[in-house]
Structures are given as structure tokens and as C-alpha cells.
Amino acid sequence: MQAQLETLSNLERRMNIALPMAAIDAQVTERLKNMARKAKIQGFRPGKAPLKIVEMNYGAQVREEVLGEQVQQGFYKAVSEQKLRVAGYPRFEPVANEGDKDSFKFAASFEVYPEVKVGELVGKEVEKPVVVVTEAEIDKTIDILRKQRTRYERVEREAATGDRVIIDFKGSIDGVLFDGGSAENFPFVLGQGQMLADFEAGVTGMKEDEVKNITVVFPEDYHGKDVAGKTAVFEITVKNVAAATLPEVNEEFAKLLGIADGDIEKMRAEIKKNVEREVKRRLQASIKENVMQALLDVTEIELPKALVQLEVGRLIEQARRDMESRGLKVKEMPFPPELFQQQAERRVALGLILAEVVAENKLEAKPEQIKAMIEEFAESYEHPEEVVQWYYASPERIEGPTSMVLEDNVVEFVLGKANVVEKEMSFDALMGNNA
């Protein structure tokens, strides 16, 4: 077997391989002989057909199979001989053979992994957000928790902002009931913008069992096209007005949150722990993001198209499954690959860079690191031991934490080298909420 390597561009290579025809023929005959022992052909008892007849029937097919295999084998042998790292899958094409009957020639085009040269990290600025969890943040969290546990109690007074009302309503435009304009026993909370402002204003001030007609003008850009811009009259019957009460921060509230003895101090401590864990997680995520960006910035890398293509396919598949699980009809939905191109490129680049950094600096995940990581995961569950056991039960489950440890190692390594700039960040900005 002969193999010649051509360099087409930085990453693209083409290999011209010639396989000896004799070897192929020998293998074809060998296979046919094996087949003849069992072959069932019209006019012959099974296995009694002569080789010639078997060849007539199956020759072409067997030849194709053998060729396919030989091409694969030949290619991988050549690759391992020349110590190439093939990215993605190669593309094979036969080469026209002039006069040479003794060999079968084909060309394989493929891409190789790029040499990754991780750039100089020293002096590179990496932002490291810092957030301090103070009592104020804990109070805020407690407030949110209280709001989630709001209780409503029936009152016999006029409905005011913040109250929950249960109403029947019938809406009509020009005296005709319209679709979706009527409901019975419809609950909503006043003052949260759930309904149109006019509607809420109309309901505010009504009492239980009161009936009233209100006029509502639908805005021009209302999502219901049929009624947008029109004026509707709603006949509203208030069935129930309930005032909201936020639970007091007391023993009972603490018990609700799972503190058995209702100790408020303990509850605060518990909440603090949770908030701090969340903050830590988000900080780490944001640092990781910054570090990865820094790595991308300092490294110049040419990506093999085949790998990017594979990654795009994977992303599309993922997006599709995601949508499906949300109950969307995926079949008619087009997934333009361009949408995923950039993300895929980034992921491939990062993957290559990370692998390089890890290999170069010996940052492999150590078992005790993985263990620590899993234990940290487990902490937020009710039965940590079980969670730990679940992770160790099968090798695939360990993979997740392992790669996270790897990433953490890389982050640490980069932070050790780079010029870290600490930046104060507000709690709210980090959590991404304005509550």
C-alpha cells in the first residue's frame, strides 16, 4: 500500500492511497467461497451452486463491500503511520486509474486538528466580580419568600390594589358577545398589570356581590387582533374580594421553610447559606465565562470545518429536543444552521484550547477533586449521601462533575497567571433580577 499526503490548506489534507488489486481480488474470492457454502440460488439445493454462479449473483455486491472496508482500513493505517490527527470524518473519492490495473486508487480528503498555541496569559486582564452578601440581601430574599407565600383572606370591603378578586365577566362589543371576552370565577390580583389598566381600575372599588358595567378600550397593539382598538363593555359580577396578607417573619414562617424548631435565627442562617451558595455559583460561572473569553482572546486558532459542522449538528439536535420537551411541534420547524454557527465555533475552539491547556499544564481532574465537587452538589439535596452514591453508581454520571473540575482547574490556572482585576458588582446585577 502506498500513501501520499497532500496539504491543501492549513488544516485540509488529501491523502492519495493506492491499494493492490490482487489483495482485493483475493479477499473477494475468499468471501464468495464462504458464501457459496450457504448460498441459496434458484435451481440449486442450498450450498450446491457452483462458485461461478454465486459470483454472477453476488460478485458486484461483495466487491463493493470489500472495497469499502479496504478503503477504510487503508486510510486509518496510513493515518496512524503518518501520525495524523483527523478531525471529523474523511471524505473518500475514487481516482481515475490510467492504465494501472494492479492497484485501486482513491483519495481521502479530511481535516486535521489544528496546532493549538495558547497565547501568553501573563498580563492579560481578567475581570473577577466580587459580591458581598450582607444582611440587606438576606432581608430581600426573605421578602421574596414571604411574597411567594402570600395568603388571601376574604373581606367585605371595597377591592383595593393588592387584593385578589374573583369575578364573572361578560364582554361585548357593540352589544355582541365576543370570543374570549367572558369568564366565570376568574381570579386575579389587582395592581399587578395582569389585566388591562381600564379593566383593573373598573374593578377597583367594587364589593362582593356587586354588579357593574365598565367600558374598556382595547389598545391598538393588543395581542387579540379581533378586538384591538375597539371599545368593549364588560358586565362584571364580583364574587369575592380577598385581602392579601404577607406571612409574618415568625416561628410559623420558619417552620414553613423547613426549620423544624421554628428558630428565626436558624432560618436566617439557613437562608444566608443558600444565598451565599447561589452567589458563589454565579460568581464562579461569571469568572469562568471571563476566563474562557480571555483564553479565546489570546489564542489564535483555525477551526476544522468538519468539527464545527458536527457541533452545529449537535446543537440543532439539542435545540430540537429542547423544543419538543416544551411541547412544540418540531417537525415543521426549520433550524437554519447559520444560527448555530457562531456558538458552535466558540464551543469547538474552547474545547480544543481547554484540551491543550489541560494537557500542557497537567491539569487533569484528580479523584479527590471530583469527590469534593460531588459532595458540594449533594449539599443542597435532602439526602446528600444518596446523591453522592447516585453519582458514583455509573461512569457516565461522573463525567459531568469531572469536566467541571477540569474547567475549574483551568480557571484557577489562568487566574494564577493572568492579571486579575477585581470588580465590585451589586447583588442584584449578579442575580439578574430587580426585585
Add this chain to the structure above:
Amino acid sequence: MNQERLLQVILAPVVSEKSTLVSEKNQQVVFRVASDATKPEIKAAVEMLFNVKVDGVSTVNVKGKVKRFGRTFGRRKDWKKAYVSLVAGQEIDLTATAAE
């Protein structure tokens, strides 16, 4: 014998264990032929189509099998089989002609 008739005489080669056996042993080739074909016709037809010398022709009328479907009996068609002996040294490559 006119050529048009000769082209209608030979219907198909018979490929079976027996036919391969006799071809190796006696330089015979087996054909399915028209039921009303005569030995001279078959000889002429083979000589013309395959460009070989024919030594002799034996024919046999194969009776169609009686087949039953439920209560009704049916009969397959009778057909004629011809064993054509070639003059020594002559050969018909049926695999090649079959592919044509």
C-alpha cells in the same frame, strides 16, 4: 429456415444443478425452447445465435405440474427442454450472454 422463426425458438437457458453437471461432463448446454420447436430448428437456432457448431440435439417434453388451490385443480404449462451437445472444443459462455 427463416431467421425470424429461429429467433423465436430459444426462450431461455436452464440454470440448475443438472445443467451445470452436463455442461461440464458432456459439453452440453440446456435451453428452454418453444414447445413446437423441432430438433433441426433448435440446432440451426443455436448455431446462429451463439456462433458455435452443434453436434446433436436431444429434447424432452416436460409436463407441467398439477397444482391445487383449495378445491380447484390447475395445471402449469408443459414446456420443452433441449439438451444441445456441442462439437468438441466449442463453448457457450452463458454467464456472459445472460448479462447481455
